[in-house]
Amino acid sequence: MNLTELFDVIVIGAGPAGLAAGIAAREQGCDRVLIIDRDIEAGGILQQCVHSGFGLETFKEDLPGPSYAQRFIDQAKAAGVNFLLDTMVLNVTRDFQVTVSGARIGLKVLNAKAVVLAMGCRERSRAQIRVPGTRPAGVYTAGTAQRWVNIDGLMPGKRFVILGSGDIGMIMARRLTLEGAEVARVVEIMPYLSGLSRNLVQCLQDYDIPLFLNHTVSRIYGNRRVEAVEVSAVDGQRNPLPGTAERIECDTLLLSVGLIPENELTRKAGVKMDQRIGGPVVDNTYSTSVPGLFVAGNVVHVYDLVDYVSQAGTKAGRSAADFVHGRWLGLQKTIPVQGGAEVRSVVPQLICPESLKTEEIVLQLRVSSPLERSVEIVVQAPDDTIIAKRRLPYARPGEMVSISIPSDAYNLAAKAERLIVSLV
Amino acid sequence: MNNFDVIIIGAGVIGSLVARELSRYQISVLLIERNSDVGSGTSAANSALVHAGYDPIPGSLKAELNVRGNRMWDKLAAELDVDFKRCGDYVVSIGAEELPALDILLEQGKRNGVPGLQLISSDEIKRRIPLLNPDASGALFAPSAGVCDTFAVTIAAAENAVENGVKLLLNTAFEGFIIDSGRITGIHTNRGDFHARWVVNATGVYADDVMHQAGVRPEFRIVPRRGEYCILDPDSFKIDTVLFPVPSEKGKGVLIFTTTHGNTVIGPTSEFVADKEDKAITPVGQEYLTANMNKLMPSIDLRWTIATFAGLRASGNAVCKNPMTDYRADFIVEKADEIEGLINCAGIESPGLSASPAIAARVVEILQETGIGLNEKADWNPQRKRRPVPKHMPDADRQRLIERDPRYGRIICRCEEVTEGEIVAEIHAPIPALTYDAIKRRTWTGTGRCQGGFDMTRVVEILARETGLSPMEICKNEPGSAFLSRASKKAEVS
Ligand SMILES: Cc1cc2nc3c(=O)[nH]c(=O)nc-3n(C[C@H](O)[C@H](O)[C@H](O)COP(=O)(O)OP(=O)(O)OC[C@H]3O[C@@H](n4cnc5c(N)ncnc54)[C@H](O)[C@@H]3O)c2cc1C
Ligand SMILES: Cc1cc2nc3c(=O)[nH]c(=O)nc-3n(C[C@H](O)[C@H](O)[C@H](O)COP(=O)(O)OP(=O)(O)OC[C@H]3O[C@@H](n4cnc5c(N)ncnc54)[C@H](O)[C@@H]3O)c2cc1C
Numbered sequence: 001m002n003l004t005e006l007f008d009v010i011v012i013g014a015g016p017a018g019l020a021a022g023i024a025a026r027e028q029g030c031d032r033v034l035i036i037d038r039d040i041e042a043g044g045i046l047q048q049c050v051h052s053g054f055g056l057e058t059f060k061e062d063l064p065g066p067s068y069a070q071r072f073i074d075q076a077k078a079a080g081v082n083f084l085l086d087t088m089v090l091n092v093t094r095d096f097q098v099t100v101s102g103a104r105i106g107l108k109v110l111n112a113k114a115v116v117l118a119m120g121c122r123e124r125s126r127a128q129i130r131v132p133g134t135r136p137a138g139v140y141t142a143g144t145a146q147r148w149v150n151i152d153g154l155m156p157g158k159r160f161v162i163l164g165s166g167d168i169g170m171i172m173a174r175r176l177t178l179e180g181a182e183v184a185r186v187v188e189i190m191p192y193l194s195g196l197s198r199n200l201v202q203c204l205q206d207y208d209i210p211l212f213l214n215h216t217v218s219r220i221y222g223n224r225r226v227e228a229v230e231v232s233a234v235d236g237q238r239n240p241l242p243g244t245a246e247r248i249e250c251d252t253l254l255l256s257v258g259l260i261p262e263n264e265l266t267r268k269a270g271v272k273m274d275q276r277i278g279g280p281v282v283d284n285t286y287s288t289s290v291p292g293l294f295v296a297g298n299v300v301h302v303y304d305l306v307d308y309v310s311q312a313g314t315k316a317g318r319s320a321a322d323f324v325h326g327r328w329l330g331l332q333k334t335i336p337v338q339g340g341a342e343v344r345s346v347v348p349q350l351i352c353p354e355s356l357k358t359e360e361i362v363l364q365l366r367v368s369s370p371l372e373r374s375v376e377i378v379v380q381a382p383d384d385t386i387i388a389k390r391r392l393p394y395a396r397p398g399e400m401v402s403i404s405i406p407s408d409a410y411n412l413a414a415k416a417e418r419l420i421v422s423l424v
Numbered sequence: 425m426n427n428f429d430v431i432i433i434g435a436g437v438i439g440s441l442v443a444r445e446l447s448r449y450q451i452s453v454l455l456i457e458r459n460s461d462v463g464s465g466t467s468a469a470n471s472a473l474v475h476a477g478y479d480p481i482p483g484s485l486k487a488e489l490n491v492r493g494n495r496m497w498d499k500l501a502a503e504l505d506v507d508f509k510r511c512g513d514y515v516v517s518i519g520a521e522e523l524p525a526l527d528i529l530l531e532q533g534k535r536n537g538v539p540g541l542q543l544i545s546s547d548e549i550k551r552r553i554p555l556l557n558p559d560a561s562g563a564l565f566a567p568s569a570g571v572c573d574t575f576a577v578t579i580a581a582a583e584n585a586v587e588n589g590v591k592l593l594l595n596t597a598f599e600g601f602i603i604d605s606g607r608i609t610g611i612h613t614n615r616g617d618f619h620a621r622w623v624v625n626a627t628g629v630y631a632d633d634v635m636h637q638a639g640v641r642p643e644f645r646i647v648p649r650r651g652e653y654c655i656l657d658p659d660s661f662k663i664d665t666v667l668f669p670v671p672s673e674k675g676k677g678v679l680i681f682t683t684t685h686g687n688t689v690i691g692p693t694s695e696f697v698a699d700k701e702d703k704a705i706t707p708v709g710q711e712y713l714t715a716n717m718n719k720l721m722p723s724i725d726l727r728w729t730i731a732t733f734a735g736l737r738a739s740g741n742a743v744c745k746n747p748m749t750d751y752r753a754d755f756i757v758e759k760a761d762e763i764e765g766l767i768n769c770a771g772i773e774s775p776g777l778s779a780s781p782a783i784a785a786r787v788v789e790i791l792q793e794t795g796i797g798l799n800e801k802a803d804w805n806p807q808r809k810r811r812p813v814p815k816h817m818p819d820a821d822r823q824r825l826i827e828r829d830p831r832y833g834r835i836i837c838r839c840e841e842v843t844e845g846e847i848v849a850e851i852h853a854p855i856p857a858l859t860y861d862a863i864k865r866r867t868w869t870g871t872g873r874c875q876g877g878f879d880m881t882r883v884v885e886i887l888a889r890e891t892g893l894s895p896m897e898i899c900k901n902e903p904g905s906a907f908l909s910r911a912s913k914k915a916e917v918s
Contacts, residue, residue, distance in 0.1 A: 088834075088835040101843075103830035103844070106827060106830075126875065127730055127731040128729065135705075137906065138907075141877050144876075154908045155909050155910050155912050156908055156909065224901070225904055225905055264839075
């Protein structure tokens, strides 16, 4: 592979989003497609997700994370996608210069005709939720612990408390229990679960690990290694309630308190961001505000199911190929999509109604609070014209929901100056 | 073997700079440190400011050594190759009622000999600092104030001392004095006895306990005063100077500055604590920061916090030796009256870092006066060079470095862009960095917004590989702070 020649598409991140984007770009006739990842292996976060639960939608099979990723890696290699691993991308410009640093290739600037950003997300850290107490060893994000256990084969502790009911935390609760460690409890500050309900059953309830909703860790004890944590119930403002503190002995506190799209490169490139989500504002071609810079996967908003990540990657890869071949639709008129009642966030934030002529447009959303009743997702124009609707048995913040705007809604959508999506 | 001319207890900024100053001379010097690394006490958790010196009470030792120390920083930073920026600082008054305080500080500063102090109008200060509280009524500008890399200065001083022949023993705790007919002749430690003609006590918050073991100044007490900080995401905002509110009886107040490394810091709080190890972050402290940080910059939001930390000031009750000055929290930098062979540096709270080069010089002067006989070495090397930092190199140099050692191409800490090469270099440096925190203080690994989320597993692996230890033996800092407990069972995939 010649790194100095112009690439058609450079994809940053070899997780499921980047892999799918690379494959799609190649399949759409781009000859020189390169996927760059800082890790020594492709697969992204899936490498450390050795649990099953991947691919039910895509492959109709229940696969462990690495196997799911391997299918895409094999496919990408067969399609002739190039990989540059063990290489960190330091900068991406609006005219597609990609600065990288790696042990083998050194510091280099690569050039492309379009770029797909697929850097995934990172975990929120202790300081971001400002847990009081000392700063000993033994406070880790759940993902760090997951990497230690599943990739390096090392156990980060003996007795755990897990703060936050995110999926990684619940999955790690099970993993650690199977590894012979003790998980004293999972503590969630909100009145509801933040991860998938299936993980509550399969990872906590099946292993008798107690979940405390409306509770938080109000203090960490221990100067060198964690010795205990203080768990307190919280009031409606999520402040610890005096008199409820309980000291729980443990040597490790795992944090599963949220994922943040990893958008350093995106921001540096001057892309318009959605402050609420922490990801770029995108249209239905997964274009950012900078033409030719596309995005996919957790870098846009955090997904809970990998199948949708792969689908988004495929879309972004196709759009990048369209851009390279001068047939990208994104320069047409776009209209904003706004979240209405009960909607915390929606992606894409912009749609190009012209796209409806050839395909449906899927909106993905997260609700602001649990709706444990039959609900309807409604997409409307400002004059209340209904563009699309879908009924769901319930909707929960931990589970992304979606609705598609069918092609035959083209006429309605094209007339609207914006769309509002809400749950009723 | 275990005989030295001088033993220094405590390798904070004071002990390390004293060691470096003494390494000029043809004497044997031992520097002992209880912790596993130099500069891991108060010298690693403070505001990193080189104060101008308008704050201490005129006539106090604090005032004298602060102003003298401040002048020494350019040379010190250049010789030790550490970051230091003389950016100046501002004390900003809010509302008409705070305005008179600026005049008092100006007057005090002039008496202390602080150069270049200037009163600035309300309009001018708001022009210079655009995000400032619109109620700002004026400011005192001190051009000689600066910001330093507090981690680097201690490490570099100790390293330079070691390279000039000082013996450094880490994990070595002072336990008591060996006293022979009214004179200290050595110390007991957890690693055996060491003999010396002079002992320098530079043990930070423990300096009172240490001197009491020799029966010195039994009335002197250090009560640690904790300061908590929030570090903000560098993308949130930065300023290129230091902003203080008008001081109160609680101290200098909650200040705002950007470190030499580019993160904005808000703090500290000020709270007396009972335990000399109590560096906990508290809800009370965080509430105090929340309540006070907006005084100068209303737009700051603590949700931008990426890290919190706390340090302990060695607040003492020493009475100022100047009979004209009634002041009860002065530095002690003196030869003990009660016993021969002991020099104490105690009560070195702020501005101890600023004053540190002057405190070291003073200790040497005191030793000179004892007639110990200090003759300069012909080959003393004041220079210490930092190891390569690819992030700050021009591209061509960086490329050449990576060609020579590919590990400088592999990035281990994504936020701070620290490479494997830098980490390995510190592990094999003259003072080896053998813990995660030691690497963090030298390279800034793990200090960015993900707070080690990405690098931690990798750094542990590199440390284990380079030291030949098992990953289970790699510690965050002191023994007992291991990250990992055992190998996994590699249980069946669930
Ligand atoms: C712990 C965990 C458990 C999950 N469990 C399930 C499950 O059971 N079932 C399911 O369907 N889904 C699950 N998911 C969700 C799904 O797997 C993820 O949403 C998906 O992997 C995200 O893919 P991605 O490609 O966007 O990001 P990632 O997989 O995170 O890939 C991003 C890649 O970008 C690279 N990168 C980032 N920045 C740079 C840079 N500057 N230079 C070079 N490379 C860079 C990273 O190294 C990484 O390889 C889980 C997710 C997590 C985190
Ligand atoms: C919140 C806060 C903000 C501050 N801000 C500033 C500022 O902006 N500017 C400024 O000039 N100053 C500031 N200071 C003060 C400055 O940090 C200190 O004056 C300086 O770091 C003191 O250095 P030291 O070497 O005396 O103490 P330390 O750094 O604490 O070093 C003492 C060393 O002695 C060791 N030790 C203790 N007991 C033993 C034993 N028995 N045996 C062996 N070793 C032992 C300890 O482990 C430690 O490493 C601040 C302090 C705090 C807490």
